[in-house]
Amino acid sequence: MRTLLKNARIVTMNRDFDEFSAGWILVEDQFIVALGDGPDPEMAVDETVDVNGDLVMPGMVNTHCHMPMTLFRGLGEDVDDRLFRYILPLEREAVTPDLVRIGARLAALEMILGGVTATADMYYFEQEVGRVLDRAGMRGVVGQTLADFNPPDHNSFDAGFGLVDDLRDEFRDNDRITASIAPHAPYSTGPEIMERVAGYVADNPDVCIQMHLAEMKSEMDWCSKHYKCRPVELADRTGILSPGAIMAHCLEVTPGEISTLAERGITVAHNARSNAKAGRGIAPVEAMRQSGIAVGLASDGAMSGNTLDIFAQMAPASMFAKLLGGSRKPMPAREIVKMATIEGARVLGLNNKTGSLEVGKYADLVRVSLAAPRMMPIYDIYAALVFTANATDVQDVMIDGEWVVRKGEALSLETARVLRDAAQIADTFSLKIRLIDAKGGNVPGV
Numbered sequence: 397m398r399t400l401l402k403n404a405r406i407v408t409m410n411r412d413f414d415e416f417s418a419g420w421i422l423v424e425d426q427f428i429v430a431l432g433d434g435p436d437p438e439m440a441v442d443e444t445v446d447v448n449g450d451l452v453m454p455g456m457v458n459t460h461c462h463m464p465m466t467l468f469r470g471l472g473e474d475v476d477d478r479l480f481r482y483i484l485p486l487e488r489e490a491v492t493p494d495l496v497r498i499g500a501r502l503a504a505l506e507m508i509l510g511g512v513t514a515t516a517d518m519y520y521f522e523q524e525v526g527r528v529l530d531r532a533g534m535r536g537v538v539g540q541t542l543a544d545f546n547p548p549d550h551n552s553f554d555a556g557f558g559l560v561d562d563l564r565d566e567f568r569d570n571d572r573i574t575a576s577i578a579p580h581a582p583y584s585t586g587p588e589i590m591e592r593v594a595g596y597v598a599d600n601p602d603v604c605i606q607m608h609l610a611e612m613k614s615e616m617d618w619c620s621k622h623y624k625c626r627p628v629e630l631a632d633r634t635g636i637l638s639p640g641a642i643m644a645h646c647l648e649v650t651p652g653e654i655s656t657l658a659e660r661g662i663t664v665a666h667n668a669r670s671n672a673k674a675g676r677g678i679a680p681v682e683a684m685r686q687s688g689i690a691v692g693l694a695s696d697g698a699m700s701g702n703t704l705d706i707f708a709q710m711a712p713a714s715m716f717a718k719l720l721g722g723s724r725k726p727m728p729a730r731e732i733v734k735m736a737t738i739e740g741a742r743v744l745g746l747n748n749k750t751g752s753l754e755v756g757k758y759a760d761l762v763r764v765s766l767a768a769p770r771m772m773p774i775y776d777i778y779a780a781l782v783f784t785a786n787a788t789d790v791q792d793v794m795i796d797g798e799w800v801v802r803k804g805e806a807l808s809l810e811t812a813r814v815l816r817d818a819a820q821i822a823d824t825f826s827l828k829i830r831l832i833d834a835k836g837g838n839v840p841g842v
Protein backbone atom coordinates (compact mmCIF):
# COMPACT_ATOMS: atom_id res chain seq x y z
CA MET A 397 0.00 0.00 0.00
CA ARG A 398 1.43 3.36 -1.07
CA THR A 399 0.01 6.73 -0.01
CA LEU A 400 1.22 10.10 -1.26
CA LEU A 401 0.47 13.25 0.70
CA LYS A 402 1.12 16.32 -1.41
CA ASN A 403 0.80 20.09 -1.40
CA ALA A 404 1.76 20.17 2.28
CA ARG A 405 3.56 22.62 4.49
CA ILE A 406 5.80 20.21 6.39
CA VAL A 407 7.52 20.53 9.72
CA THR A 408 9.84 17.51 9.94
CA MET A 409 11.32 17.97 13.46
CA ASN A 410 14.43 16.18 12.19
CA ARG A 411 17.88 17.07 13.53
CA ASP A 412 18.12 20.15 11.24
CA PHE A 413 14.47 21.19 11.77
CA ASP A 414 13.95 21.01 8.00
CA GLU A 415 10.73 22.58 6.78
CA PHE A 416 9.12 22.25 3.36
CA SER A 417 6.73 24.88 2.05
CA ALA A 418 5.24 22.85 -0.84
CA GLY A 419 6.15 19.38 0.30
CA TRP A 420 5.15 15.78 -0.17
CA ILE A 421 5.50 12.57 1.82
CA LEU A 422 5.41 9.05 0.43
CA VAL A 423 4.21 6.34 2.82
CA GLU A 424 4.63 2.68 1.99
CA ASP A 425 2.88 0.23 4.31
CA GLN A 426 3.91 1.37 7.80
CA PHE A 427 6.84 3.56 6.83
CA ILE A 428 7.84 6.94 5.44
CA VAL A 429 9.89 5.98 2.39
CA ALA A 430 10.50 9.42 0.87
CA LEU A 431 9.69 13.09 1.43
CA GLY A 432 10.71 16.38 -0.11
CA ASP A 433 9.87 19.83 -1.36
CA GLY A 434 8.63 20.82 -4.82
CA PRO A 435 7.12 18.59 -7.54
CA ASP A 436 5.95 15.26 -6.15
CA PRO A 437 7.53 12.04 -7.39
CA GLU A 438 5.87 10.53 -10.41
CA MET A 439 5.07 6.99 -9.45
CA ALA A 440 2.08 4.71 -9.09
CA VAL A 441 0.39 5.03 -5.69
CA ASP A 442 -2.79 3.57 -4.18
CA GLU A 443 -3.96 6.81 -2.59
CA THR A 444 -3.11 10.46 -3.18
CA VAL A 445 -4.13 13.01 -0.56
CA ASP A 446 -3.90 16.67 -1.55
CA VAL A 447 -3.65 18.41 1.82
CA ASN A 448 -4.32 21.80 0.25
CA GLY A 449 -1.51 23.73 1.89
CA ASP A 450 -2.30 22.45 5.39
CA LEU A 451 0.49 21.66 7.82
CA VAL A 452 1.77 18.09 8.19
CA MET A 453 3.75 17.46 11.36
CA PRO A 454 4.88 14.41 13.34
CA GLY A 455 2.35 12.79 15.66
CA MET A 456 2.52 14.26 19.15
CA VAL A 457 3.62 12.32 22.23
CA ASN A 458 2.00 12.48 25.66
CA THR A 459 4.66 11.41 28.16
CA HIS A 460 2.47 10.99 31.26
CA CYS A 461 -1.19 10.11 31.54
CA HIS A 462 -3.73 8.15 33.58
CA MET A 463 -6.14 7.45 30.74
CA PRO A 464 -9.09 5.94 32.65
CA MET A 465 -9.20 9.04 34.85
CA THR A 466 -10.95 10.89 32.02
CA LEU A 467 -14.06 9.68 33.87
CA PHE A 468 -13.05 11.87 36.85
CA ARG A 469 -12.55 14.99 34.70
CA GLY A 470 -13.72 18.11 36.54
CA LEU A 471 -14.90 16.12 39.56
CA GLY A 472 -14.51 18.09 42.81
CA GLU A 473 -12.77 20.89 40.92
CA ASP A 474 -11.29 23.45 43.38
CA VAL A 475 -12.05 21.24 46.42
CA ASP A 476 -8.74 21.01 48.25
CA ASP A 477 -9.28 17.54 49.80
CA ARG A 478 -11.00 16.04 46.76
CA LEU A 479 -8.47 13.22 46.52
CA PHE A 480 -9.44 11.78 49.89
CA ARG A 481 -13.03 13.01 49.85
CA TYR A 482 -14.06 11.75 46.42
CA ILE A 483 -11.40 10.19 44.24
CA LEU A 484 -9.86 7.48 46.42
CA PRO A 485 -13.23 6.19 47.74
CA LEU A 486 -14.62 6.17 44.19
CA GLU A 487 -11.52 4.47 42.82
CA ARG A 488 -11.63 1.76 45.49
CA GLU A 489 -15.26 1.01 44.93
CA ALA A 490 -15.85 1.65 41.26
CA VAL A 491 -12.64 0.97 39.32
CA THR A 492 -13.04 -2.35 37.52
CA PRO A 493 -11.65 -3.66 34.23
CA ASP A 494 -14.89 -2.48 32.53
CA LEU A 495 -14.56 1.04 33.90
CA VAL A 496 -10.87 1.18 32.94
CA ARG A 497 -11.76 0.13 29.40
CA ILE A 498 -14.50 2.78 29.10
CA GLY A 499 -12.28 5.55 30.49
CA ALA A 500 -9.30 4.51 28.39
CA ARG A 501 -11.42 4.51 25.23
CA LEU A 502 -12.58 8.05 25.96
CA ALA A 503 -8.95 9.05 26.51
CA ALA A 504 -7.74 7.37 23.32
CA LEU A 505 -10.52 9.06 21.34
CA GLU A 506 -9.60 12.47 22.74
CA MET A 507 -5.92 11.91 22.03
CA ILE A 508 -6.18 10.72 18.43
CA LEU A 509 -8.61 13.50 17.55
CA GLY A 510 -6.06 15.95 18.98
CA GLY A 511 -3.12 14.54 17.03
CA VAL A 512 -1.52 12.54 19.85
CA THR A 513 -0.20 9.30 18.37
CA ALA A 514 1.78 7.86 21.31
CA THR A 515 1.29 8.02 25.05
CA ALA A 516 2.74 6.80 28.28
CA ASP A 517 0.15 5.70 30.81
CA MET A 518 0.02 4.44 34.37
CA TYR A 519 -3.07 3.14 36.12
CA TYR A 520 -4.78 0.00 37.43
CA PHE A 521 -5.90 -2.99 35.31
CA GLU A 522 -3.36 -1.66 32.80
CA GLN A 523 -3.75 -4.66 30.49
CA GLU A 524 -7.12 -3.17 29.57
CA VAL A 525 -5.45 0.16 28.73
CA GLY A 526 -2.92 -1.64 26.51
CA ARG A 527 -5.73 -3.41 24.66
CA VAL A 528 -7.62 -0.15 24.13
CA LEU A 529 -4.52 1.60 22.77
CA ASP A 530 -3.81 -1.34 20.50
CA ARG A 531 -7.34 -1.34 19.07
CA ALA A 532 -7.27 2.45 18.68
CA GLY A 533 -4.14 1.99 16.57
CA MET A 534 -1.98 4.09 18.92
CA ARG A 535 1.49 3.57 20.37
CA GLY A 536 1.69 3.23 24.13
CA VAL A 537 4.00 2.59 27.05
CA VAL A 538 1.53 1.08 29.50
CA GLY A 539 2.47 1.05 33.18
CA GLN A 540 0.84 -1.17 35.78
CA THR A 541 0.68 0.98 38.92
CA LEU A 542 1.95 -0.41 42.24
CA ALA A 543 0.90 1.35 45.45
CA ASP A 544 0.35 0.67 49.13
CA PHE A 545 -2.96 2.54 49.56
CA ASN A 546 -5.23 -0.40 48.85
CA PRO A 547 -5.69 0.25 45.14
CA PRO A 548 -8.54 -1.42 43.27
CA ASP A 549 -6.57 -4.17 41.49
CA HIS A 550 -4.01 -5.46 44.02
CA ASN A 551 -4.09 -5.95 47.79
CA SER A 552 -0.38 -6.78 48.08
CA PHE A 553 2.76 -5.88 46.19
CA ASP A 554 3.21 -9.55 45.27
CA ALA A 555 -0.15 -9.40 43.52
CA GLY A 556 0.88 -6.12 41.87
CA PHE A 557 4.08 -7.63 40.48
CA GLY A 558 1.94 -10.53 39.18
CA LEU A 559 -0.12 -8.00 37.20
CA VAL A 560 3.11 -6.59 35.73
CA ASP A 561 4.10 -10.13 34.64
CA ASP A 562 0.72 -10.54 32.91
CA LEU A 563 1.12 -7.19 31.16
CA ARG A 564 4.66 -8.04 30.02
CA ASP A 565 3.54 -11.43 28.69
CA GLU A 566 0.54 -10.06 26.81
CA PHE A 567 2.41 -7.31 24.95
CA ARG A 568 5.82 -8.95 24.55
CA ASP A 569 5.50 -9.25 20.77
CA ASN A 570 3.41 -6.14 20.17
CA ASP A 571 5.23 -3.60 18.04
CA ARG A 572 3.18 -0.60 19.24
CA ILE A 573 2.52 -1.40 22.91
CA THR A 574 5.34 -1.59 25.48
CA ALA A 575 4.78 -2.97 28.98
CA SER A 576 5.95 -0.82 31.86
CA ILE A 577 6.09 -1.05 35.66
CA ALA A 578 4.81 2.00 37.50
CA PRO A 579 5.52 2.33 41.22
CA HIS A 580 3.17 5.19 42.12
CA ALA A 581 5.65 7.40 44.04
CA PRO A 582 8.34 7.05 46.72
CA TYR A 583 5.82 7.75 49.54
CA SER A 584 3.30 5.17 48.28
CA THR A 585 5.75 2.34 47.63
CA GLY A 586 8.70 2.89 49.98
CA PRO A 587 12.36 2.11 49.30
CA GLU A 588 12.03 -1.69 49.52
CA ILE A 589 9.54 -1.78 46.67
CA MET A 590 11.57 0.72 44.62
CA GLU A 591 14.54 -1.64 45.05
CA ARG A 592 12.41 -4.59 43.99
CA VAL A 593 11.26 -2.66 40.91
CA ALA A 594 14.90 -1.94 40.01
CA GLY A 595 15.65 -5.66 40.30
CA TYR A 596 12.59 -6.55 38.19
CA VAL A 597 13.70 -4.27 35.39
CA ALA A 598 17.25 -5.64 35.53
CA ASP A 599 15.72 -9.09 34.90
CA ASN A 600 13.21 -7.76 32.34
CA PRO A 601 15.04 -5.08 30.34
CA ASP A 602 12.14 -4.68 27.89
CA VAL A 603 9.92 -3.36 30.73
CA CYS A 604 10.46 0.33 31.46
CA ILE A 605 9.85 2.23 34.70
CA GLN A 606 7.45 5.13 35.24
CA MET A 607 7.07 6.92 38.57
CA HIS A 608 5.93 10.24 40.06
CA LEU A 609 9.01 11.87 41.59
CA ALA A 610 9.76 15.09 43.52
CA GLU A 611 6.24 16.30 42.83
CA MET A 612 5.12 18.10 45.98
CA LYS A 613 5.88 19.42 49.42
CA SER A 614 4.17 16.59 51.30
CA GLU A 615 6.49 14.15 49.49
CA MET A 616 9.52 16.19 50.60
CA ASP A 617 8.22 16.22 54.21
CA TRP A 618 7.57 12.46 54.16
CA CYS A 619 11.06 11.80 52.87
CA SER A 620 12.84 14.01 55.33
CA LYS A 621 10.76 12.68 58.28
CA HIS A 622 11.33 8.99 57.54
CA TYR A 623 14.65 8.90 55.69
CA LYS A 624 16.34 12.24 56.47
CA CYS A 625 16.82 12.95 52.78
CA ARG A 626 15.07 14.21 49.66
CA PRO A 627 13.10 12.09 47.15
CA VAL A 628 15.75 12.04 44.40
CA GLU A 629 18.40 10.83 46.85
CA LEU A 630 16.09 8.17 48.28
CA ALA A 631 15.12 6.95 44.82
CA ASP A 632 18.76 6.93 43.74
CA ARG A 633 19.78 4.74 46.70
CA THR A 634 17.30 2.08 45.57
CA GLY A 635 18.66 1.85 42.03
CA ILE A 636 15.31 2.78 40.48
CA LEU A 637 16.83 5.73 38.59
CA SER A 638 17.97 3.49 35.78
CA PRO A 639 18.51 4.50 32.13
CA GLY A 640 15.25 5.15 30.32
CA ALA A 641 13.11 5.35 33.46
CA ILE A 642 10.39 8.01 33.02
CA MET A 643 10.02 10.31 36.03
CA ALA A 644 6.88 12.47 36.09
CA HIS A 645 6.94 16.03 37.48
CA CYS A 646 10.46 16.54 39.01
CA LEU A 647 9.45 19.93 40.41
CA GLU A 648 11.47 19.82 43.60
CA VAL A 649 14.95 19.20 42.21
CA THR A 650 18.18 21.03 43.07
CA PRO A 651 21.00 21.57 40.53
CA GLY A 652 22.88 18.68 42.16
CA GLU A 653 19.85 16.41 41.84
CA ILE A 654 19.42 17.42 38.20
CA SER A 655 23.03 16.27 37.62
CA THR A 656 22.22 12.95 39.31
CA LEU A 657 19.11 12.47 37.14
CA ALA A 658 21.14 13.29 34.01
CA GLU A 659 23.96 10.91 34.96
CA ARG A 660 21.48 8.08 35.55
CA GLY A 661 19.95 8.56 32.08
CA ILE A 662 16.39 9.03 33.27
CA THR A 663 13.83 11.03 31.27
CA VAL A 664 11.20 13.49 32.53
CA ALA A 665 7.50 14.04 31.84
CA HIS A 666 6.62 17.72 32.30
CA ASN A 667 2.99 18.31 33.35
CA ALA A 668 2.77 22.11 33.15
CA ARG A 669 -0.99 22.49 33.46
CA SER A 670 -1.66 19.92 36.17
CA ASN A 671 1.22 21.24 38.29
CA ALA A 672 -0.12 24.77 37.99
CA LYS A 673 -3.70 23.77 38.75
CA ALA A 674 -2.57 22.12 41.97
CA GLY A 675 -0.58 25.23 42.88
CA ARG A 676 2.61 23.17 43.06
CA GLY A 677 5.08 25.31 41.18
CA ILE A 678 7.14 25.29 38.02
CA ALA A 679 9.54 22.50 37.10
CA PRO A 680 13.08 23.66 36.14
CA VAL A 681 12.66 22.40 32.58
CA GLU A 682 15.38 24.54 31.01
CA ALA A 683 17.96 23.43 33.57
CA MET A 684 17.03 19.78 33.11
CA ARG A 685 17.21 20.00 29.32
CA GLN A 686 20.53 21.88 29.48
CA SER A 687 21.95 19.02 31.51
CA GLY A 688 20.97 16.62 28.72
CA ILE A 689 17.78 15.17 30.19
CA ALA A 690 15.04 14.52 27.62
CA VAL A 691 11.89 16.30 28.80
CA GLY A 692 8.54 15.69 27.11
CA LEU A 693 5.18 17.40 27.45
CA ALA A 694 2.44 15.58 29.33
CA SER A 695 -1.20 16.00 30.19
CA ASP A 696 -1.29 13.99 33.44
CA GLY A 697 -4.71 12.48 34.14
CA ALA A 698 -7.79 14.47 33.18
CA MET A 699 -8.64 14.75 36.89
CA SER A 700 -5.51 16.88 37.33
CA GLY A 701 -5.10 18.57 33.95
CA ASN A 702 -8.63 18.24 32.46
CA THR A 703 -7.54 17.75 28.88
CA LEU A 704 -5.31 15.17 27.18
CA ASP A 705 -4.63 17.60 24.39
CA ILE A 706 -0.91 18.29 23.92
CA PHE A 707 -1.60 21.59 22.12
CA ALA A 708 -3.07 22.73 25.45
CA GLN A 709 0.24 21.94 27.19
CA MET A 710 2.45 23.88 24.81
CA ALA A 711 1.66 27.50 25.70
CA PRO A 712 1.72 26.93 29.49
CA ALA A 713 5.04 25.06 29.20
CA SER A 714 6.54 28.03 27.38
CA MET A 715 4.90 30.72 29.55
CA PHE A 716 5.87 29.14 32.87
CA ALA A 717 9.52 28.88 31.80
CA LYS A 718 9.38 32.57 30.81
CA LEU A 719 7.86 33.48 34.18
CA LEU A 720 10.58 31.52 35.94
CA GLY A 721 13.30 33.15 33.85
CA GLY A 722 11.78 36.64 34.00
CA SER A 723 12.05 37.24 30.25
CA ARG A 724 10.73 36.22 26.84
CA LYS A 725 13.82 34.18 26.09
CA PRO A 726 13.36 30.80 27.83
CA MET A 727 11.74 27.92 25.95
CA PRO A 728 11.23 29.34 22.46
CA ALA A 729 8.34 27.92 20.46
CA ARG A 730 10.46 25.57 18.35
CA GLU A 731 11.83 23.91 21.50
CA ILE A 732 8.29 23.41 22.79
CA VAL A 733 7.23 21.70 19.54
CA LYS A 734 10.36 19.57 19.86
CA MET A 735 9.28 18.51 23.36
CA ALA A 736 5.81 17.68 22.01
CA THR A 737 7.24 15.44 19.26
CA ILE A 738 10.76 14.01 18.91
CA GLU A 739 11.90 14.74 22.46
CA GLY A 740 8.68 13.22 23.84
CA ALA A 741 9.41 10.16 21.70
CA ARG A 742 12.87 10.01 23.28
CA VAL A 743 11.28 10.12 26.74
CA LEU A 744 9.29 7.02 25.80
CA GLY A 745 12.29 5.31 24.19
CA LEU A 746 10.54 5.48 20.81
CA ASN A 747 12.68 8.11 19.05
CA ASN A 748 14.00 5.60 16.52
CA LYS A 749 10.43 4.79 15.51
CA THR A 750 8.46 8.04 15.72
CA GLY A 751 8.51 11.74 16.70
CA SER A 752 9.86 13.16 13.43
CA LEU A 753 9.09 12.90 9.72
CA GLU A 754 12.12 11.12 8.29
CA VAL A 755 12.76 8.31 5.82
CA GLY A 756 12.71 4.95 7.60
CA LYS A 757 10.50 6.05 10.48
CA TYR A 758 6.99 4.77 11.03
CA ALA A 759 4.38 6.98 9.39
CA ASP A 760 2.92 8.69 12.48
CA LEU A 761 1.75 12.07 11.22
CA VAL A 762 -0.87 14.75 11.75
CA ARG A 763 -2.52 17.15 9.31
CA VAL A 764 -3.31 20.48 10.97
CA SER A 765 -5.64 22.91 9.22
CA LEU A 766 -4.26 26.43 8.91
CA ALA A 767 -7.62 27.83 7.80
CA ALA A 768 -8.89 29.35 11.07
CA PRO A 769 -8.68 33.18 11.28
CA ARG A 770 -6.48 32.87 14.39
CA MET A 771 -3.90 31.01 12.24
CA MET A 772 -3.45 34.02 9.95
CA PRO A 773 -0.80 35.27 9.33
CA ILE A 774 1.96 32.76 10.06
CA TYR A 775 5.44 34.31 10.34
CA ASP A 776 6.69 31.50 12.56
CA ILE A 777 5.02 28.10 12.22
CA TYR A 778 6.26 26.96 15.64
CA ALA A 779 4.80 30.03 17.38
CA ALA A 780 1.50 29.37 15.56
CA LEU A 781 1.48 25.79 16.83
CA VAL A 782 2.39 26.72 20.41
CA PHE A 783 0.26 29.81 20.95
CA THR A 784 -2.67 29.68 18.52
CA ALA A 785 -3.34 26.18 17.20
CA ASN A 786 -5.63 23.86 19.10
CA ALA A 787 -6.81 20.28 18.91
CA THR A 788 -9.86 21.09 16.78
CA ASP A 789 -7.51 22.17 13.96
CA VAL A 790 -6.45 18.53 13.55
CA GLN A 791 -7.94 17.11 10.36
CA ASP A 792 -6.29 13.77 9.68
CA VAL A 793 -4.08 11.47 11.73
CA MET A 794 -2.04 8.51 10.53
CA ILE A 795 -0.30 6.05 12.87
CA ASP A 796 1.87 3.18 11.64
CA GLY A 797 0.76 3.98 8.09
CA GLU A 798 -2.96 3.61 8.96
CA TRP A 799 -5.45 6.48 8.99
CA VAL A 800 -7.05 6.66 12.44
CA VAL A 801 -8.68 10.07 11.89
CA ARG A 802 -9.99 11.55 8.63
CA LYS A 803 -11.71 14.93 8.31
CA GLY A 804 -11.87 15.23 12.09
CA GLU A 805 -13.67 11.88 12.53
CA ALA A 806 -12.17 8.91 14.35
CA LEU A 807 -11.95 5.73 12.29
CA SER A 808 -10.46 3.35 14.85
CA LEU A 809 -12.98 4.01 17.66
CA GLU A 810 -16.77 4.32 17.63
CA THR A 811 -17.26 7.87 18.85
CA ALA A 812 -20.98 7.62 19.75
CA ARG A 813 -20.51 4.44 21.76
CA VAL A 814 -17.44 5.74 23.58
CA LEU A 815 -19.28 8.90 24.63
CA ARG A 816 -22.46 7.03 25.63
CA ASP A 817 -20.56 4.57 27.85
CA ALA A 818 -18.64 7.39 29.54
CA ALA A 819 -21.82 9.37 30.18
CA GLN A 820 -23.37 6.35 31.92
CA ILE A 821 -20.40 6.04 34.30
CA ALA A 822 -20.53 9.78 34.99
CA ASP A 823 -24.20 9.45 36.02
CA THR A 824 -23.34 6.81 38.62
CA PHE A 825 -20.43 8.93 39.91
CA SER A 826 -22.74 11.94 40.29
CA LEU A 827 -25.06 9.91 42.52
CA LYS A 828 -22.18 8.68 44.67
CA ILE A 829 -20.80 12.21 45.06
CA ARG A 830 -24.17 13.41 46.35
CA LEU A 831 -24.14 10.55 48.84
CA ILE A 832 -20.64 11.42 50.03
CA ASP A 833 -21.60 15.10 50.45
CA ALA A 834 -24.85 14.19 52.27
CA LYS A 835 -22.84 12.13 54.76
CA GLY A 836 -20.31 14.90 55.32
CA GLY A 837 -17.57 13.55 53.08
CA ASN A 838 -14.84 10.95 53.17
CA VAL A 839 -17.17 8.07 53.99
CA PRO A 840 -15.40 4.73 53.75
CA GLY A 841 -17.04 2.12 51.56
CA VAL A 842 -19.31 4.55 49.76
Ligand SMILES: [Zn+2]
Pocket residue numbers: 460461462608644696697
Ligand atom coordinates in the same frame (compact mmCIF):
# COMPACT_ATOMS: atom_id res chain seq x y z
ZN1 LIG B 1 0.38 11.45 37.34
